[in-house]
Amino acid sequence: MNLELRHLRVVCAIAETGSVTKAASALGLAQPALTAQLQRIERTLGGPLFDRDRRGARPTALGELVLARARVLLPAMKGLQDEAARLAGAGAAPRCYRLGGVNSPILGRLVHRLAAEQPPAQITTYASWSVDELAQLVAGGRLDFALTGVCGDATPSAAFGLSWREVAIDPVLVLLPETHPLAERAEVRLADLGHEQWVAAPGDGCFGDCFAAACARAGFTPRKVYETDIRGCVDLVEAGVAVALCQATFRPVTGLVTRRLAGVPLRWRLLLGWHPDSPAAGDAELLLATAKAAYTDSLAPHPTYLDWLVRNPGFGVRQPSGV
Structure with missing residues (x-):
C-alpha cells in the first residue's frame, strides 16, 4: 500500500482525539473500518504508531516521527489547494x-x-x-x-x-391499500401484518437482516416477498396482492395510505x-x-x-x- 495524505489525516485524527473511536466519529467512519485502516498504515510504515489501552491511544516513537512529518505536509498541501483555487477563481468554470x-x-x-x-x-x-x-x-x-x-x-x-x-x-412506514382493514389506524403493529405478502424494490434497503429480525421479534416469519421496480411495488399494493415498506416521505398516491409501525421497529x-x-x-x-x-x-x-x-x-x- 502506498502512503497517501488521507492516511496521514487518520494518524493526526487519532493523535488529536486520543482515541480510535473518537477519531472514527470525527472522520465519519465506522470504528472497525478505521482500526483496519490504521493497521494497514502501520504495516506500510513498519511498526505500531500508537500504544493503545483502556485510557486511549498515545503515539509511539515511530508515531511521533510520522506526526511531525504529517503536521508539515498536510498544511502545505492545504495551502497549495487554497492558492490554486484563488488563482483559478477569477475565471473559474461553473461548479x-x-x-x-x-x-x-x-x-x-x-x-x-x-x-x-x-x-x-x-x-x-x-x-x-x-x-x-x-x-x-x-x-x-x-x-x-x-x-x-x-x-x-x-x-x-x-x-x-x-x-x-x-x-x-x-421511521420506516408500511404502504397499504386504503381498503385494507388496518388502513383506518394511525399506527399498525408489525405483528398484525404477519399473514401478509410483501413487495420490495431491488437493491439495498430494509428487506434484509433487519427486516427479518424485526419480524422475528414480532413473532412471525415474513411470507413471500415479491421483487419489482417501484412502479410495480405500487401496483401490487394497489391490487391488494402485497404490502410494502416505504419511506416516511413517500409521495401520496391515490388509493394508498402510509401508516407508522408501532414502536418504530425499523429506521x-x-x-x-x-x-x-x-x-x-x-x-x-x-x-x-x-x-x-x-x-x-x-x-x-x-x-x-x-x-x-x-x-x-x-x-x-x-x-x-x-x-
Missing part, C-alpha cells in the same frame, strides 16, 4: 455536481435547490440500486456525491474510503457520501446543508408526519453526530 442516488426521496428536490441557488452549475444525476456501485463510482472520480440510505445503525462499506454524513433519519438513515480527497470535498458541507433543506422541503405534503416529528426530536434532521 459541477455529479450526484448518484439509491431510491432517494429527495434527489429531485436537491437538484431543484442547487439549480435555483446556483443557476450556472452543471448538475448530472445517476441512479443505481446498489450503494456499493455508487461508492465505487465516487471513489473512482466518476461521481462527486452519493445520496443513499441504510437501515438502522448500519453504515455503508468502508472499503471505498468515503466520508458519510447523516442527512436525516426516519431509515439518509446519508450523503463523498471522497475526502476529491475536488468535490470542498463543496461537501454546502451539499449536506442543501440536502437537509431538500429533506425539509419533502415534508410539506406530510403534515401528519410533521406533527409526529415535533413530538419525536430523535428523528428528522438531527444535530451532527457523525455516522
Whole structure:
C-alpha cells in the first residue's frame, strides 16, 4: 500500500482525539473500518504508531516521527489547494455536481435547490440500486456525491474510503391499500401484518437482516416477498396482492395510505457520501446543508408526519453526530 495524505489525516485524527473511536466519529467512519485502516498504515510504515489501552491511544516513537512529518505536509498541501483555487477563481468554470442516488426521496428536490441557488452549475444525476456501485463510482472520480440510505445503525462499506454524513433519519412506514382493514389506524403493529405478502424494490434497503429480525421479534416469519421496480411495488399494493415498506416521505398516491409501525421497529438513515480527497470535498458541507433543506422541503405534503416529528426530536434532521 502506498502512503497517501488521507492516511496521514487518520494518524493526526487519532493523535488529536486520543482515541480510535473518537477519531472514527470525527472522520465519519465506522470504528472497525478505521482500526483496519490504521493497521494497514502501520504495516506500510513498519511498526505500531500508537500504544493503545483502556485510557486511549498515545503515539509511539515511530508515531511521533510520522506526526511531525504529517503536521508539515498536510498544511502545505492545504495551502497549495487554497492558492490554486484563488488563482483559478477569477475565471473559474461553473461548479459541477455529479450526484448518484439509491431510491432517494429527495434527489429531485436537491437538484431543484442547487439549480435555483446556483443557476450556472452543471448538475448530472445517476441512479443505481446498489450503494456499493455508487461508492465505487465516487471513489473512482466518476461521481462527486452519493445520496443513499441504510437501515438502522448500519453504515455503508468502508472499503471505498468515503466520508458519510447523516442527512436525516426516519421511521420506516408500511404502504397499504386504503381498503385494507388496518388502513383506518394511525399506527399498525408489525405483528398484525404477519399473514401478509410483501413487495420490495431491488437493491439495498430494509428487506434484509433487519427486516427479518424485526419480524422475528414480532413473532412471525415474513411470507413471500415479491421483487419489482417501484412502479410495480405500487401496483401490487394497489391490487391488494402485497404490502410494502416505504419511506416516511413517500409521495401520496391515490388509493394508498402510509401508516407508522408501532414502536418504530425499523429506521431509515439518509446519508450523503463523498471522497475526502476529491475536488468535490470542498463543496461537501454546502451539499449536506442543501440536502437537509431538500429533506425539509419533502415534508410539506406530510403534515401528519410533521406533527409526529415535533413530538419525536430523535428523528428528522438531527444535530451532527457523525455516522
